[in-house]
Structures are given as C-alpha cells and as structure tokens.
Amino acid sequence: MFIFIINSSSGNGKATTFWRSLEKKLHTENVPFKKLVSTSTNETRHFVSHALKTNQVRAVGVIGGDGTISSVIQELANTSIPLAIFPAGSGNDTARMFNLTNCPEQFIQGILHGKTTCIDLLQLNDRFGITVAGVGIDTTIEEKVKHASYLPFFNKLGLVSLAYLIASIGTALTFKPFNAKITIDHQKQFVHHAWLIVCGNTTSYGGGLKICPDANPTDGQFNLTMFHGINRFKAMTRIFPALLTGKPIRKNGITYSVGKELTISTDRLIPVIFDGEIIQAMPLHIKIQPHALQLLLTT
Numbered sequence: 001m002f003i004f005i006i007n008s009s010s011g012n013g014k015a016t017t018f019w020r021s022l023e024k025k026l027h028t029e030n031v032p033f034k035k036l037v038s039t040s041t042n043e044t045r046h047f048v049s050h051a052l053k054t055n056q057v058r059a060v061g062v063i064g065g066d067g068t069i070s071s072v073i074q075e076l077a078n079t080s081i082p083l084a085i086f087p088a089g090s091g092n093d094t095a096r097m098f099n100l101t102n103c104p105e106q107f108i109q110g111i112l113h114g115k116t117t118c119i120d121l122l123q124l125n126d127r128f129g130i131t132v133a134g135v136g137i138d139t140t141i142e143e144k145v146k147h148a149s150y151l152p153f154f155n156k157l158g159l160v161s162l163a164y165l166i167a168s169i170g171t172a173l174t175f176k177p178f179n180a181k182i183t184i185d186h187q188k189q190f191v192h193h194a195w196l197i198v199c200g201n202t203t204s205y206g207g208g209l210k211i212c213p214d215a216n217p218t219d220g221q222f223n224l225t226m227f228h229g230i231n232r233f234k235a236m237t238r239i240f241p242a243l244l245t246g247k248p249i250r251k252n253g254i255t256y257s258v259g260k261e262l263t264i265s266t267d268r269l270i271p272v273i274f275d276g277e278i279i280q281a282m283p284l285h286i287k288i289q290p291h292a293l294q295l296l297l298t299t
C-alpha cells in the first residue's frame with residue numbers, strides 16, 4: 001500500500017490539480033493507497049506515523065513542495081520506507097536536485113518500478129531537513145516572497161525565481177548584517193559583519209538559487225557558504241549578482257567550507273530558514289545524518 005499526502009496550499013493550489021490526475025491513474029493501475037489532504041504538519045505527521053504502524057507501506061508520496069516534504073521526513077528519517085515526491089510547490093528545490101518528474105504518468109511508473117537511493121539528511125536541533133538551513137538575509141527575503149501579492153502571478157508563469165529576485169533587491173537595501181560565532185567540527189570561528197550563513201545538504205533554495213554549488217546529498221558532509229565582511233555597496237554590486245550565476249564565487253566576501261557538525265550563535269535573534277520554512281531556533285546545532293532517508297527516483 002502507498003500513502004499520499006496532498007497539501008492543497010502548496011504552489012498556490014497546484015497540488016490539488018495534480019492530485020486529481022494522479023488519483024485517476026492510480027485507480028486505473030489498481031494501485032492500493034491511502035491519502036490525506038492535509039491541513040497541518042501535525043496532522044500529516046500523525047497520519048504518516050499511524051499508517052507506518054498499521055499498514056505494510058511501500059512508500060509515502062508527497063504532492064506538494066519542500067515544506068510538505070519536510071513534515072513527512074520527520075517520520076521517515078532512519079526508516080526503510082522510501083519517500084516519493086511529486087513536485088507541486090512553488091520552489092520545489094528537493095525535486096530539482098534529484099531531477100524528479102512532474103509528469104503524472106511517469107511518477108506512477110516511478111513509484112511502481114523505480115529505483116531508490118539513500119540520501120543524507122541535515123538534523124537541525126531535533127528536526128530533519130533535506131535541502132539547506134540558512135541564517136541571515138535569506139530569511140527576510142523568504143518572508144517577503146511568501147507574503148508577496150506578486151507570488152501567485154509568478155507561480156502561474158513558472159517564474160518563482162523572479163519573485164525572489166524582486167524581494168532580494170528590496171531586502172538588500174535595508175538588511176542589517178550580524179556577527180556570529182560558529183564551530184565547524186570543533187573548529188571555532190568568529191564571523192564579522194555576516195549577511196548570510198548557509199549550510200547545504202543539497203545545492204539550492206528559493207526556487208533554484210544555487211547557494212551551495214558543490215553540495216552533494218550522498219557524500220556524508222554538508223557544504224557551508226558564508227557571505228560576510230563586506231559593505232552593502234560591494235554586497236549588492238559584486239556578490240548578489242555573482243550568486244545568481246549558480247557557480248562557485250572566488251571573491252572577497254564569500255567563504256566555502258565542508259563539515260559534519262556545526263553550531264551557530266548570532267549577536268541578535270535571527271530566524272532560520274530550513275527546507276523553505278521559517279523557524280525560530282537559536283543557537284543552531286546542525287549535524288549531517290548520513291544515508292538517513294530512502295528516496296524513490298521518480299525521474
């Protein structure tokens with residue numbers, strides 16, 4: 001039996017439309033399943049946890065975006081039950097990383113006959129995540145985009161990255177950099193005048209912005225990108241435009257490193273963005289959990 005979680009608010013309603021088509025095909029193929037059209041993360045977690053205890057579950061499918069995936073992996077981490085993802089969110093950074101299909105027919109063939117791969121997870125305090133955890137200007141940008149009146153318009157056109165670009169320009173003009181103490185694998189550092197500290201298991205967030213270009217979710221380590229020590233003018237004219245290229249940046253103001261365990265504390269309370277969701281968690285303790293999730297490759 002398969003379990004499906006559908007978040008009708010993902011992608012401004014896209015998930016429900018995709019589900020109608022998927023449900024028809026599942027019936028045609030006589031695939032046994034249970035579904036939840038979910039209204040909250042708690043409801044999803046309870047439903048998945050109960051289903052795993054009371055059924056022989058072949059896989060749990062998410063019809064939604066990175067936030068919905070995040071609610072499901074809290075129950076699937078360190079189990080042998082695979083996750084299947086049908087990208088129906090706004091950013092879909094997890095699906096993009098693994099090149100997952102958004103064709104209903106291909107998705108169904110993938111869950112029935114596809115291969116699984118074992119991927120690493122990030123563990124932030126007591127919560128698991130697949131993509132990236134970021135502290136700094138990115139959280140302000142994410143908050144702006146989530147509440148922007150123009151988001152549904154760009155969502156329809158499939159141009160969510162343009163919505164992020166608009167929000168980024170506004171935020172870069174007003175964001176106040178911060179100081180942070182970080183420890184990577186027991187090595188302490190002081191990060192002065194930081195704009196952004198991002199820990200990536202995968203490469204991108206914000207609908208495809210490659211913030212950790214060399215991240216590999218199967219290598220047992222995270223990639224850290226720090227953007228710090230430069231003034232607003234240089235940040236806006238040199239670093240932000242270079243970030244948009246998605247390539248590693250060899251310039252003052254950007255530092256890359258890798259590790260397995262990280263702590264961050266900042267000189268003021270800054271929210272954290274984790275798998276596209278904004279959470280309050282400071283100080284941050286992040287660990288890589290190697291090979292903690294089975295992912296169905298519905299490519």
Ligand SMILES: Nc1ncnc2c1ncn2[C@@H]1O[C@H](COP(=O)(O)OP(=O)(O)OP(=O)(O)O)[C@@H](O)[C@H]1O
Nearest residue numbers: 010011038039040044065066067068089090091092
């Ligand atoms: N399991 C869930 N059930 C219902 N609502 C959820 C669940 N998980 C998260 N949410 C809420 O629904 C919102 C939208 O979900 P989701 O992240 O899947 O879509 P999105 O924001 O459009 O896509 P993306 O995160 O890929 O940009 C989240 O911001 C969160 O507030």
